[in-house]
Amino acid sequence: MRLHRLQVTAFGPYRRTEEIDFDELSSGGIFLLHGATGAGKTSVLDAVCFALYGEVPGVRPRNRLRSDHATPDQLTEVVLELTVGGRRLELTRRPEQERPKRRGTGTTVEKHFSALRELSPSTGEWTALSRSHQEIGEEIRQLLGMSREQFCQVVLLPQGQFATFLRADATERGKLLGRLFGTDRFVGAERWLFERRGAVEDRVRAQDQRLIALAHQMRQAAGRAAAEQPPPETAPGEPGLAERVLGWAAFARTAAREHADVAELALSAAESALKEAESDLEAARETAELQQRYTDAQARSAQLAAERTRYEADTERWERASAAQQVTPALDARDTARREHDVAEAARQRTAAALPDGPADADQLAQRAGRLREDLGRLDAARRAENRVNELVAVRDGLDREAAADEQAERDTAAWLADWDQVRAAHQRRIDTAHQAGQRAVQLAGQLDAARTGLAAARRRDELIDLERAADERLLRARETAAAARERWLELKERRLRGIAAELAGELADGEPCPVCGSVAHPAPAEPGTGHVDRDTEERAQADSLRADETRGAAEIELHTVRERLAAARETVADRSVAELAARLAELADAHDEAARAAADVHPAREAWELAEREHQRRVDAQQRASARAADLLARRETLDAELAALREQLTGLLDGEGSAAEHASRLERLAAAYTAAADAAKAASGTAERLAQAETRLTAAARGAGFDTVSQAADARLDAAGLRALRERIEEHQARQAAVTRELADPEVLAAAALSPADPRRRRAEFDAAGDRLRDAFAARQAARSRCAELDRLSAEAERQTAELAPLREEYTRLRRLAELVSGSSTENQYRMRLESYVLAARLEQVANAASLRLRRMSSGRYTLVHTDARISGRGRWGLGLRVVDAWTGTERDTTTLSGGETFFASLALALGLADVVTEEAGGVRLDTLFIDEGFGSLDEQTLDEVLDVLDGLRERDRAVGIVSHVADLRQRIPAQLEVVKGRYGSVVRQRSSAEARVGG
Known part of the structure; x- marks a missing residue:
């Protein structure tokens, strides 16, 4: 990696744009970077690191990279040109910072900016590669192969460390x-x-604990066997624990099986005793039952002897009732004939009373009814004419009602059509109003969203004002704390330096050379004075100072973030209050709701308009149909009036002034029906009287044939079928009971049991129950023994399984323990610990x-x-x-x-x-x-x-x-290529001097 050019603007102590040509500086191989304390020499190295990694060495926050001397319109920026991996690259970085708004007043936050370009060797032009902070960081780390910390250690050699x-x-x-x-x-x-070893050790101990728990469960399951030989006392992690537990489990299983065999024999003996007691109980029950049967038979025989008189009376009564059964058909026939005659005679008298000319025989009454029917035949023509008149009158009344209804409908339609223009205009106004409300609702929705945004921003602004005040207070306290911590550290450092001789003296050992003078004799080592500070105290104070600086930096970042958010919120709502914005929002919300409700009427308004149009067309059609129907009704009424006049003239000639034909015919029909009914009733009464006399003669003959002197004796002896059947059943029941008692008293088994002494089933039952209890106890004991054996087998198998599972885990624990002791230096295998x-x-x-x-x-x-x-x-x-x-x-x-x-x-x-x-x-x-x-x-x-x-x-x-x-002045004479950082009241500047310029100057 070779640096070519570095350009910094408004960075650290540099107010203006400063450019450093590393190609010119390094032409001689070595160059000197010097300047006064605090001028900004370290800031040059910070700028290189910031350009490469987007961060500076140490704990300095990125929001403190901007120069305090920079003007508001200047942006803090670092541009670094370098060659790495055979590629010529240019890195541009700008930290997050505030800048003036391009429009309006105030400031806004300029986000963090990164850019990477590469110079093409063939064309000599720069090509943009990326503006992603993450992509650029990953690209630089891959090219350099070092993290920021490694880069600062290797390129910025920390010689002081x-x-x-x-x-x-x-x-x-x-x-x-x-x-x-x-x-x-x-x-x-x-x-x-260590954690893995501890986890495996916990698992081993947990497995041992489960094995011990299984041993306790086997002890409970073993019962008396455990009392004879209790399980071994063990503790988790103890060597040989599994072998001792499994050995004792084998003993417990053997003892449990022996107890199970003894329980099996006891159960067989109890089953035999129960069978013998059951046989004795059955024999006692049978004897007691036979003896009871003999006693009951004697009691029933005595009761039958007491009921003998009643039995004989029932037998005589049944015989008379059986004889009366022969007379019953004749009695029933006589009674039926008498009832029929009584009914017929009552009907004859009732119909005769209804005649106008008194009673007569049946033939005379029939002749009178015939003459009345002949008169009814002559009135048929008049009745037909009268019915037709009534029909025509009904039709004419219907036509009158239709005509009246048509006239009323025509008047209603005319009145409705007269208001049609006003109705149509009202519907159009309703539709237009709904359309306008919809447009207003859309406009108000936009204003409502803006008002909500503004209200939320105002609330955020008020919250952020409080947060800014709190953050400002925290920053002030953090600055005070950081200043006090640094002052404390510097004070302790100075006190330690004053007592450094005593600290060095404390490290002296007899026979070893002094690190200062090299002497092995220490005649008068310095003693710590009052208030002496050792190295640990100074380092703790330094650590406290660094932590306080970190807290102060975090507080500055927090305050800056809150102020940025506050500025954004103020830019949105200015100085408008939350109450004002809330009132405006409520006003807009009410207006929007009202407009939305009005706009929602557009579809009902259109439907009402279409309904009114259909109603208008229906009314017009109905008006036309009513006009045509009125002419037709008038013609039909004239035809009906002519036919009615002719029929009424015909009726006058037929009835000759005797009312209506229907009334006259009705009167004749009633009179003819009365004569006919009277004739029929007289004929029926004569027939029933004849049949009653015949039935009386047959009844007298039947009673004498059945052995009765009079008909009344036969009637008294007669019973209905249910009474006769009940009497017969009582007689048969007595006979059956007598036969059963006779058989019971003659039974040999019953007689033999009666000769024996009384049986005692209750005692035999008690003996049987006791044998059952002994059997249940033996069975429960056998089941418990089997359960113990099964439970011991299951627990033993579980113990063997867990022991097998524990073996590889214990091996793993042994390996982990040896490895952990080896890497921790506590193992004897680790020679140097x-x-x-x-x-x-x-x-x-x-x-x-x-x-x-x-x-x-x-x-x-x-x-x-x-x-x-x-x-x-x-x-x-x-x-x-x-x-x-x-x-x-x-x-x-x-x-x-x-x-x-x-x-x-x-x-x-x-x-x-x-x-x-x-x-x-x-x-x-x-x-x-x-x-x-x-x-x-x-x-x-x-x-x-x-x-x-x-x-x-x-x-x-x-x-x-x-x-x-370096600050060494002699180096300025020895190293011609120099980069001097000069500090001033308004920021620092750099002065560059190459090897060539030094030679020319010399």
């Missing part, structure tokens, strides 16, 4: 190497192994020491070489992170803390360059043609400075450029 690195103990050295090489993943691997992270860092440290020694020997004229050691230094710190310096002049190997200030500088510089080589190789071997080296040259003497510059000059091999950031 390596000066501390040389003097640090193994623990501090491990922390620094961990940050440089990012070994958190190995710490994560250690943590994962080195953790995994320390092992990786030791390998990296060895690579860095080898690469650094190549340059250190040259810087020290072949005197010093850095070597890595796995041993623990002075019994303190970590294993494997030891670093020693070999002095070729004395042939001794000593601690790096014994180096002088200048020696420490070039040793740390060699380490920084060695680190650059190692990280570059790890990142994929990307060529780095431009490097920057930080301060530290002021501690070198003239000869050492020359040697260091010779080494740096050697970095120019293959066209490599090195930029030195």
Whole structure:
């Protein structure tokens, strides 16, 4: 990677656009970057990093990149031109920033901007590649092969860290190497192994716990067998636990099967005893039943003897009723004839009373009825004429009603049609009104959306005003806290520097050389004074200061974000209040609802208009039909009137003034019907009297034939079928009961049982129940024994299965435990007790020491070489992170803390360059043609400075450029190519001087 050109505008301390030509600066291989403290030397390196990665080193927020000296219309921008991977690229970056609005007053937020272009070697023209922040970041990371942190370590060499690195103990050295090489993943691997081991250990213990739980369940299932020999006492994780549990399970299964065999024998004995008790119970029940039958038969025999008189009376009554059955048909016939005669005689008397000329015989009454029917025949013609008159009158009345209805409908239609023009105009006005309301509703909908947006923005504005006030207060507190924390840190740092001698004295050990003077004798080591501050206290204060700065930066970002959102909200609604906007929104909403309701009437209005049109056409058609129908009705009425006049003249001649023909005919019909009914009733009464006399004669003869002296005796003895059947059933029931008692008393079994002593089934039942209880107990005992055997078999199988499953898990746990102890340095197999992270860092440290020694020997004229050691230094710190310096002049190997200030500088510089080589190789071997080296040259003497510059000059091999950031005045004479940063009241500027210009000036 080679830098060609850097252009910054309104960036950091630079107010205007400043351009740096790295091609011109690096033409001599080495160039110097110098300037007063706070002028902006570091900002040049920040701009390079920001152009590449969109971020600056450290924790500085991007919203603080803009120059405080810049005018409002200037945009902060960084443009970097470089060659990487054989491609000439141009990167342009602008952070998020405020700018004036192009129209109106106030400011708006300019979003973060990124652009990437590539120069075509063939055409010499720039081609735009991307404007995506993510795509550009990914492209640069792939080309460089380094993250931002690695780039800052390799290209912007953190030499100051390596000066501390040389003097640090193994623990501090491990922390620094961990940050440089990012070994958190190995710490994560250690943590994962420990967590994995713990998880597997928990699973093993959980399996053991389940195995112990199974042993307890087997103890409960085993019953008496467990009491004879209880299970072994075990604990989770105890070796041999599974074998002891499985051994005891085998014993419990054997004992349980023995108990099951004993229970089986007891059950067989109980079953035999139950069968014998059941046989005795059945015999007692049969004897008791026969004895009871004998007793019951004797009781029924005594009861039948008491009912003998009633039985004989029932038998005599049944015989008389049976004889009366022969007379019953004649009695029924006589009674039927008497009823018929009574009915006929009543009818004759009733019809005779209705005649106008008194009673007569049947023949006379029939003759009178015939004469009346002859008169009715002569009235038929008059009745037909009279019926036709009535029909014609009804038709004429109907025509009159139709004519009246047509006249009324015609008047209604004429009145309706007279108002048609007004109705039509009203419907048109209704449709037009609905259309206008629809258009207004559309307009109001747009205004309503704008009003809602404005109201929401006003509410956001009011909320953001409160948020801005709170954020401003938080920022003020954060700034005060950050200032106090920094002041506290600087105070502690100054106090520590004043007592640094006491701190160094605290690290002295008898027999070991002093890191300052090299003496092994320490006669009067300095003592800590009042208020002495050690390194940990200072570092904690520094960490507190950094955290306070981070909090302040976050508060500034929060305040900036809130102000941007507030400006956007104010731009939308200006200064209008929420109440005003809410009232306007409610007004618009009411108006829109009213317009929408009116617009919704457009379809009903059109339907009403179409309905009115159809009604108008119907009315016109009805008016025309009514006119035609009125003429037809008039002609038909004239024809009816003529026919009515003729018929009425005919009726007058036929009736001769005796009312209507219908009334006269009705009167004759009623009289003829009365004579006919009287004749029929007289004839029927004569017939029934004759049949009654015949029935009386037959009844008297039947009663004497059946053995009765009179008809009344036969009637008294008669029973109906139900009574006769009930009497017969009672007689037969008595006879059956008598026969059953006789058979029962003659039964040999009953007689034999009666001769025995009384049976006792209750006692036999008690003996049977007791035998059943013994059988149930034996059966339950047998079932319980079988259940114990089955449960023990199941639990034993489960224990064997879990034991088989636990075997590979325990093997895995053993492997994980050994590996975790190995990477943590606690295993006896780990000779140096080195953790995994320390092992990786030791390998990296060895690579860095080898690469650094190549340059250190040259810087020290072949005197010093850095070597890595796995041993623990002075019994303190970590294993494997030891670093020693070999002095070729004395042939001794000593601690790096014994180096002088200048020696420490070039040793740390060699380490920084060695680190650059190692990280570059790890990142994929990307060529780095431009490097920057930080301060530290002021501690070198003239000869050492020359040697260091010779080494740096050697970095120019293959066209490599090195930029030195330093305040040392002597370097300005030794390095002709310079970039000076000059600070002023209105911002900093850069002055560039190339090697050629220096030679011309010289």
